[in-house]
Amino acid sequence: MAKILILLAALLLPAAAFAAAAPEGDPIVIGGLFAQSGPAAVVGTPSKLVAEMTVAQLNATGGILGRPVKLISYDTESSPDVALRQARQLVEGDKVLAIIGPTSTGEGLAVKKYTEEKKVPAIMTVGGDAIIAGGKFGPFDWTFKAPQRTATAVDKIYEYLKGKNISKIAVMSSKDAFGQDGLAELKANAGKFGVEILAEESFDPKGTDFSAQAFKLQAAKPQAVIVWTIGPAGAIAAKNFAALPGERPLLVQSHGQPGPSYLELAGEAAGGTIMPGTKLMAPESLPDEDPQKIVIESFIKAYKDAGIQEKFPLNTHSGYAYDALALLRAGLEKAGKADPEALRAALEKLQNVVGVSGVYTTSSQDHNGLHGDSMIMLIVDSGRYKLAP
Amino acid sequence: MLALYLAQIVNSGLALGAVYGLMALGFSLIYCASRLINFAQGELLLLGGLGIATLAGVMRLSPLVAVAAAALAGFLLGRALFATTLGLTLRASPLRQLMLTVAASLVFQGVAILAWGKNPLMPPRLLPLPDLRLGPLFFGRDTVTALALAFCAMAVLGVFLKYSRLGRALRATSQNAVAARLMGIDPVLCHALSFALAGALASLAALAVGPQTGLRYDMGLGLGLKGFAAATIGGYTSLPRVFLGGLALGLCEAALVLFLSGELKETATYALIIVLLVAAPAESEAERP
Amino acid sequence: MASFSLSRKASLALFFAAMTAVGLVTPAHRLIGVNQHMFLAANVLALNFCLGLGGQISLAQAAFAGMGAYASVLLHARFPGATLVIVPTVVLGVGLLAALVSRPMERLGEGFLAMATLCVSLVCVNVALTLEGVTGGAAGLMVERRLALPGVGELGGDRLTFFLFLLLLALGSYIFLALRDSRLGRALAACRDDRHAASSLGIDRPAVRAVSFGLGGGLSAAAGVVHGHYTGFISPEQFSLELSLKALLFLVIGGPGNLLRPILAALVLETAMGWLQFLGEARTLVNGLLLGAALLAGYWRVRR
Numbered sequence: 001m002a003k004i005l006i007l008l009a010a011l012l013l014p015a016a017a018f019a020a021a022a023p024e025g026d027p028i029v030i031g032g033l034f035a036q037s038g039p040a041a042v043v044g045t046p047s048k049l050v051a052e053m054t055v056a057q058l059n060a061t062g063g064i065l066g067r068p069v070k071l072i073s074y075d076t077e078s079s080p081d082v083a084l085r086q087a088r089q090l091v092e093g094d095k096v097l098a099i100i101g102p103t104s105t106g107e108g109l110a111v112k113k114y115t116e117e118k119k120v121p122a123i124m125t126v127g128g129d130a131i132i133a134g135g136k137f138g139p140f141d142w143t144f145k146a147p148q149r150t151a152t153a154v155d156k157i158y159e160y161l162k163g164k165n166i167s168k169i170a171v172m173s174s175k176d177a178f179g180q181d182g183l184a185e186l187k188a189n190a191g192k193f194g195v196e197i198l199a200e201e202s203f204d205p206k207g208t209d210f211s212a213q214a215f216k217l218q219a220a221k222p223q224a225v226i227v228w229t230i231g232p233a234g235a236i237a238a239k240n241f242a243a244l245p246g247e248r249p250l251l252v253q254s255h256g257q258p259g260p261s262y263l264e265l266a267g268e269a270a271g272g273t274i275m276p277g278t279k280l281m282a283p284e285s286l287p288d289e290d291p292q293k294i295v296i297e298s299f300i301k302a303y304k305d306a307g308i309q310e311k312f313p314l315n316t317h318s319g320y321a322y323d324a325l326a327l328l329r330a331g332l333e334k335a336g337k338a339d340p341e342a343l344r345a346a347l348e349k350l351q352n353v354v355g356v357s358g359v360y361t362t363s364s365q366d367h368n369g370l371h372g373d374s375m376i377m378l379i380v381d382s383g384r385y386k387l388a389p
Numbered sequence: 390m391l392a393l394y395l396a397q398i399v400n401s402g403l404a405l406g407a408v409y410g411l412m413a414l415g416f417s418l419i420y421c422a423s424r425l426i427n428f429a430q431g432e433l434l435l436l437g438g439l440g441i442a443t444l445a446g447v448m449r450l451s452p453l454v455a456v457a458a459a460a461l462a463g464f465l466l467g468r469a470l471f472a473t474t475l476g477l478t479l480r481a482s483p484l485r486q487l488m489l490t491v492a493a494s495l496v497f498q499g500v501a502i503l504a505w506g507k508n509p510l511m512p513p514r515l516l517p518l519p520d521l522r523l524g525p526l527f528f529g530r531d532t533v534t535a536l537a538l539a540f541c542a543m544a545v546l547g548v549f550l551k552y553s554r555l556g557r558a559l560r561a562t563s564q565n566a567v568a569a570r571l572m573g574i575d576p577v578l579c580h581a582l583s584f585a586l587a588g589a590l591a592s593l594a595a596l597a598v599g600p601q602t603g604l605r606y607d608m609g610l611g612l613g614l615k616g617f618a619a620a621t622i623g624g625y626t627s628l629p630r631v632f633l634g635g636l637a638l639g640l641c642e643a644a645l646v647l648f649l650s651g652e653l654k655e656t657a658t659y660a661l662i663i664v665l666l667v668a669a670p671a672e673s674e675a676e677r678p
Numbered sequence: 679m680a681s682f683s684l685s686r687k688a689s690l691a692l693f694f695a696a697m698t699a700v701g702l703v704t705p706a707h708r709l710i711g712v713n714q715h716m717f718l719a720a721n722v723l724a725l726n727f728c729l730g731l732g733g734q735i736s737l738a739q740a741a742f743a744g745m746g747a748y749a750s751v752l753l754h755a756r757f758p759g760a761t762l763v764i765v766p767t768v769v770l771g772v773g774l775l776a777a778l779v780s781r782p783m784e785r786l787g788e789g790f791l792a793m794a795t796l797c798v799s800l801v802c803v804n805v806a807l808t809l810e811g812v813t814g815g816a817a818g819l820m821v822e823r824r825l826a827l828p829g830v831g832e833l834g835g836d837r838l839t840f841f842l843f844l845l846l847l848a849l850g851s852y853i854f855l856a857l858r859d860s861r862l863g864r865a866l867a868a869c870r871d872d873r874h875a876a877s878s879l880g881i882d883r884p885a886v887r888a889v890s891f892g893l894g895g896g897l898s899a900a901a902g903v904v905h906g907h908y909t910g911f912i913s914p915e916q917f918s919l920e921l922s923l924k925a926l927l928f929l930v931i932g933g934p935g936n937l938l939r940p941i942l943a944a945l946v947l948e949t950a951m952g953w954l955q956f957l958g959e960a961r962t963l964v965n966g967l968l969l970g971a972a973l974l975a976g977y978w979r980v981r982r
Contacts (some may be wrong), residue, residue, distance in 0.1 A: 037961055037962055041507050042508060074955060075955050080915065081714050081911070081916060084909060084911075085710050088710050089707055091707070092706065106817075106818055107542055136814075158487050176651070177818070177913075180810065180816050201646075201650065201651045204654075206608070208408070208598055208602045208611075209401060209602075211404065212646035212651075215394075215397040216647055217399070219393075232602060232605060235603065243529045243530075264511045265509055265603040311506055312507075312508065369445070424789075477974060478974065484729075484735070484926075484934070488926065488930040488973055490932070493966065493970065494966070495969065496963055496967060497966075498963075499960065499962035499963020499964070500963060503962070570895075592693075612921075614796070617796075618793065618797075621789070621793040653808065656805055659797040659801045662794070662797050663794050665875060666783070666790050666794045667786075
């Protein structure tokens with residue numbers, strides 16, 4: 001009961017403080033696609049909770065364009081087929097204005113093909129770049145992406161390594177869409193930073209031991225090893241590297257890893273690993289003038305107050321659904337009306353929209369809008385994430 | 390350099406292989422006693438491991454108590470699995486029984502999600518075994534834990550099957566169910582026992598694999614499949630061979646990664662299993678399960 | 679269909695009439711769900727050839743469906759508009775491949791055969807992951823071309839796809855029944871019921887069973903072709919082991935050898951599980967309980 005009261009207070013207080021008019025009129029209906037079962041459920045379930053929390057906040061502060069917002073969300077079961085089915089239900093059955101989600105890259109591609117044809121704006125929370133890459137993945141006029149691009153994270157890592165005078169690396173990537181994406185970007189951008197990839201290996205993200213891969217990469221004597229995967233496999237790899245005899249290379253993880261789960265699963269082996277992450281992972285390190293500071297702090301508070309923290313401790317993926325809704329709100333306010341074409345046009349011209357994952361400035365070519373400055377390099381030090389020196 | 394490579398193959402391969410071997414033993418016990426492929430084997434590991442992790446959070450478990458508790462928890466889980474699948478459908482076709490274990494694996498996953506959530510859980514390391522160096526060979530502590538557990542379990546299981554009355558009854562049922570029944574052995578009891586023992590083995594495997602990888606609701610099928618593959622390589626019937634099948638699978642995977650690449654490991658492993666199955670001599674066809 | 683007082687023909691007619699009605703009445707955006715279940719149902723029927731007629735378990739159905747989908751999509755990208763040539767080639771090719779694969783595996787017992795076909799499935803998924811240049815790897819492949827017939831135009835859209843699937847089911851059912859009552863079907867039944875007796879009677883077991891495997895593989899491939907072009911995106915995860923297991927599950931629920939009951943089981947139970955969205959966290963548990971209950975219900979019905 002107390003929790004509910006606190007939640008109510010948290011929702012109502014800002015409303016009272018800003019004395020915003022209660023939203024009225026027909027609600028703006030937004031569709032949500034989140035993987036709540038299957039392998040991507042660990043990311044999808046908290047995304048749904050965050051989306052619901054954010055919509056409640058929006059409505060408490062006057063809605064969008066003075067109208068209340070209504071979120072209808074479905075479970076995609078981590079499957080492209082089901083995601084497409086639910087997307088069609090949202091668009092043709094529930095008549096939503098726009099879609100946020102889905103969770104995995106495969107789901108995103110299946111949904112995108114349809115939303116592009118149907119001209120429905122979709123702000124996706126998937127990790128892979130394929131949805132807004134164009135080329136063989138088709139046009140992306142109506143598709144936007146809230147999390148940083150893979151290439152952004154790769155550049156961030158390479159910049160950091162260059163600063164440390166590290167130029168010989170090895171790459172270990174998982175055999176799924178996320179790992180494949182990472183490997184491709186790591187290879188494509190290596191030359192730009194004068195980095196040489198000495199060896200590469202791949203592994204099954206559902207595997208239980210990658211010590212053979214770790215040993216093989218160590219044998220190539222790189223200065224650093226970059227592990228590109230999402231989920232528990234990253235922690236297993238860290239442990240396998242830590243268990244190797246002899247001189248160990250610097251271990252770098254992808255931007256999919258930062259979160260308490262990695263620390264818990266990898267234990268001591270996590271110590272000293274470097275990874276790019278959103279500023280959400282080290283809020284205390286932000287200077288006061290950083291525009292994201294206040295957004296991140298209030299997000300963390302709301303996240304805890306809503307009780308999501310207990311089930312899904314805050315991690316690097318937590319903010320994506322919030323950001324998708326922040327983009328949507330900014331887009332609608334810029335467009336001035338709840339119309340798909342106007343919303344699409346506005347979403348392409350956003351400037352300095354402050355979200356949890358970064359400050360978005362989009363263009364017709366860049367449907368993500370985040371750059372290297374939205375990320376920070378983290379280091380694991382005595383069981384905590386800190387700004388990497 | 391080659392020596393180092395070989396040492397690493399042994400280390401990685403045995404870490405994997407011991408776990409596969411334990412899973413394969415459980416598979417074979419059930420398969421021999423009731424001609425049933427148990428697709429919920431991986432979920433037995435999952436729930437056994439999660440149960441022990443929770444227990445260890447409440448009270449301090451000494452290593453021996455932990456092993457005993459894990460074995461007991463697995464035993465009960467296996468027994469429960471039997472009661473809800475094979476026990477209900479003793480006269481159904483083997484396929485229907487098999488599919489019931491698939492449904493049971495979903496139920497077990499559902500229980501894991503409701504009780505422990507979707508985030509991976511890190512069980513504490515209950516068996517504090519050290520790293521081991523034997524001449525040129527190096528064994529990480531995970532490898533040592535897995536091997537120690539596997540060999541102890543094998544030994545206890547072997548003694549039980551060979552010398553105890555119940556164990557002999559189980560073996561008799563496996564070899565010839567009708568004759569065993571004529572000798573006054575209750576086949577249902579033996580089926581139930583094989584499930585319970587498989588559960589205990591899976592739970593012990595969780596003690597080895599849990600602290601290494603963490604436990605998550607969707608990890609069961611992958612491990613179960615490897616156990617199934619290992620049991621197939623070992624040929625189901627002889628327990629030492631089945632266990633060796635597990636070790637061979639683990640070593641083969643490690644060797645493939647080191648000499649070929651992780652990219653091709655799965656393809657090559659499964660292709661090898663097909664070749665192995667097809668090329669195996671057709672010794673007395675009737676006995677091949 | 680013993681428990682129904684309807685004759686086989688009447689129940690078949692009733693089923694296809696009911697499905698036609700479903701196809702005509704359901705709004706388009708709901709039909710996509712039905713179509714996805716029809717894809718599964720076609721795979722159930724395909725598996726029925728191997729298991730129901732020949733008594734051979736197969737977990738490779740997803741692999742055959744995947745091969746069909748990938749081959750057709752890749753060939754269409756190369757030769758757009760050649761649907762009339764591509765589809766029969768792909769279906770025949772995969773069918774032949776399935777028959778060839780099954781021959782050396784024929785003598786394996788149940789457990790070993792399950793493992794071997796499972797390995798075929800896993801090898802196919804991993805090959806698709808590895809051949810990134812051709813298949814797009816784990817990220818998958820966007821499907822640009824639709825199936826098209828000269829004179830008719832593009833075969834896309836929900837309703838048309840529904841009837842394509844229904845046609846596929848009807849064709850499969852016809853072949854299934856014709857085969858079951860033919861000399862070849864009797865030979866298959868003999869192999870299923872007592873393989874040693876069958877061999878003694880002079881039946882060429884590997885050849886006979888290769889036919890059933892090949893037909894099943896071809897049907898799965900055809901279903902994969904339709905599904906791949908319909909969804910507009912294919913990736914290895916859509917043709918993973920889960921599909922094979924589901925096909926086997928629904929076939930067993932309905933009873934191998936039955937024609938309609940497994941198909942109905944797939945359609946009804948999949949739809950029901952789709953509705954269980956609202957359960958949230960408890961969904962996996964309830965799915966498992968539902969499937970278990972269906973399996974037990976089938977068992978008790980037969981026992982009584």
